[in-house]
Amino acid sequence: MSDSLPTTPEAVRRRAEAVAAKRRRQARPVVRQWRRTGLLTTYILFVLLPIYWLLNMSFQSNSEILGALTLWPSDFTLEHYAKIFTDANWYMGYVNSIAYVLMNMLISILVALPAAYAFSRFRFIGDKHLFFWLLTNLMAPPAVFLLPYFQLYYTVGLFDTHVAVALAHCLFNIPLAVWILEGFMSSVPKEIDETAFIDGYSFPRFFVKIFIPMIRSGIGVTLFFLFMFSWVELLLASTLTSTGAQPIGSVMTQTKGASGIDWGALSAAGVLTILPGIVVVYFVRNHIAKGFALGRT
Amino acid sequence: MNKVYNNRAWLLILPMLLLVAFSAVIPLMTVVNYSVQDVFDAHTRFFTGTEWFEATLNDPALQAALLRQFAFSFTILAIEVPLGIGIALLMPKRGWRASVVMILVTLPLLIPWNVVGSIWQIFTRGDIGLMGWSLRELGYGYNITRSAVDAWATIVLMDVWHWTPLIALLCYSGLRSIPDAYYQAARIDRASRWAVFRYIQLPKLTNVLVIGVLLRFMHSFMIYAEPFVLTGGGPGSSTTFLSQSLTTMAIGQQDLGPSAAFSLIYFLIILLVCWVFYTAIMNLQKDKQEKGA
Numbered sequence: 001m002s003d004s005l006p007t008t009p010e011a012v013r014r015r016a017e018a019v020a021a022k023r024r025r026q027a028r029p030v031v032r033q034w035r036r037t038g039l040l041t042t043y044i045l046f047v048l049l050p051i052y053w054l055l056n057m058s059f060q061s062n063s064e065i066l067g068a069l070t071l072w073p074s075d076f077t078l079e080h081y082a083k084i085f086t087d088a089n090w091y092m093g094y095v096n097s098i099a100y101v102l103m104n105m106l107i108s109i110l111v112a113l114p115a116a117y118a119f120s121r122f123r124f125i126g127d128k129h130l131f132f133w134l135l136t137n138l139m140a141p142p143a144v145f146l147l148p149y150f151q152l153y154y155t156v157g158l159f160d161t162h163v164a165v166a167l168a169h170c171l172f173n174i175p176l177a178v179w180i181l182e183g184f185m186s187s188v189p190k191e192i193d194e195t196a197f198i199d200g201y202s203f204p205r206f207f208v209k210i211f212i213p214m215i216r217s218g219i220g221v222t223l224f225f226l227f228m229f230s231w232v233e234l235l236l237a238s239t240l241t242s243t244g245a246q247p248i249g250s251v252m253t254q255t256k257g258a259s260g261i262d263w264g265a266l267s268a269a270g271v272l273t274i275l276p277g278i279v280v281v282y283f284v285r286n287h288i289a290k291g292f293a294l295g296r297t
Numbered sequence: 298m299n300k301v302y303n304n305r306a307w308l309l310i311l312p313m314l315l316l317v318a319f320s321a322v323i324p325l326m327t328v329v330n331y332s333v334q335d336v337f338d339a340h341t342r343f344f345t346g347t348e349w350f351e352a353t354l355n356d357p358a359l360q361a362a363l364l365r366q367f368a369f370s371f372t373i374l375a376i377e378v379p380l381g382i383g384i385a386l387l388m389p390k391r392g393w394r395a396s397v398v399m400i401l402v403t404l405p406l407l408i409p410w411n412v413v414g415s416i417w418q419i420f421t422r423g424d425i426g427l428m429g430w431s432l433r434e435l436g437y438g439y440n441i442t443r444s445a446v447d448a449w450a451t452i453v454l455m456d457v458w459h460w461t462p463l464i465a466l467l468c469y470s471g472l473r474s475i476p477d478a479y480y481q482a483a484r485i486d487r488a489s490r491w492a493v494f495r496y497i498q499l500p501k502l503t504n505v506l507v508i509g510v511l512l513r514f515m516h517s518f519m520i521y522a523e524p525f526v527l528t529g530g531g532p533g534s535s536t537t538f539l540s541q542s543l544t545t546m547a548i549g550q551q552d553l554g555p556s557a558a559f560s561l562i563y564f565l566i567i568l569l570v571c572w573v574f575y576t577a578i579m580n581l582q583k584d585k586q587e588k589g590a
Contacts, residue, residue: 148324277407
């Protein structure tokens, strides 16, 4: 087909037919919509299938698990959940994990807020280098810090406490918090600060009364990320604790009994570690997209 | 934004600096200290200079682990980045469906890493796992404890399952920040689907993609819990990545000197790659500002 416009009636007709055929070949919007939904559903099935299998296992008795492969629990039982909620060894794992995660979130956000403000509003000697140094801590493999942490916290007498894990997780959580908060703070116009100072606000009062409410969603998203990275990390948490503050993750690795691995209890414990995440993500669902771009879109 | 030059900003940074220094600088100095000494016990130690570094760099097992690590990181990046962009394009933009899809897609990111390993261990076992069992029923002798290929493929699949959501959510947030007017203009111009993606969506995604690739590279380079739980590094050492070699060396064998030297080299490699990325981001932003001005 030539690009020049057709001149004879016959050519016009041919051109029109060609265009109509092209239209027919292209999927209509409804079909395209269905295709999109289909592809997305396939991906979500891929995401959910392993989780479903875990859920399925957690409701089966151990004999059913090892006996035959069943797609849904035919012998529905809550014994594994009952075991976790009645055995102090198990449920203290959750208490410990939640304790150090909350502590870490509190410490990180408190020190990160002023630091992020400084990075977003001021230039000062060494600011760029300091920021890069912070980011390098985000990149530090926990395995590198394993041994020194163990010795450091042992020496200062913090070994096997919640504080030790909370402080250790500050290594990557504080830089992350500073990074995300800096993005959110930079999107608040500086005129707001100036107006507040002209109105006679002192810095601390301005920060608490005006600035923090303005970046509420940013703080919510930051807390979500702090929760996420502290909750999922296990290597440091299990190395720095033995029995007093053991996280659920390392309790789970010790389910190997005399009769092999207790698959049912392991699955039930796994399911219970997913629940806090779902609760937390529900609260920030409207801001999370912006948060993932670290406030920089 | 025009920033004011003011050195009192250091006061705002100080508390953070002290805390991070306590959890980063002191331990790192310990590592540096160990890396140049041969420690027998608390009182006997010898200065060894660069001996441990040379030994580590020449260790074939560690070289193999490093190569494996690079192969792994690039494989998962090559799969996760295009897949993540695709998912982000498919995700609904508003309404209750957007929330539901968002929560479902985020789900794998919120599962503790060793539980991810457990989930896939259960899922892929030949006797009790859906995937392992199905593959065997289909006539493929799937076994991650015997076959290195199976183990490798399963770990890649697990990582794709676990981390594609991160790229997808990053891209999704990038896409949402494109004003509707751009799409309207494209419709008026009768731009094709591909042209819209290439000239409107992709340029908007570059920024978030750089963050995504950076985060993914970092995390894949530190991967520990998932393969440890799933395969334990085997069969043989076919899925032993750097983190695991290091942990075995430092905690298992208590080889302070070599493992400290190894730690430093490991850290430096990550730093080097990330520095390249960081410089790239900064230059991108500078270009943008110059264009905007």
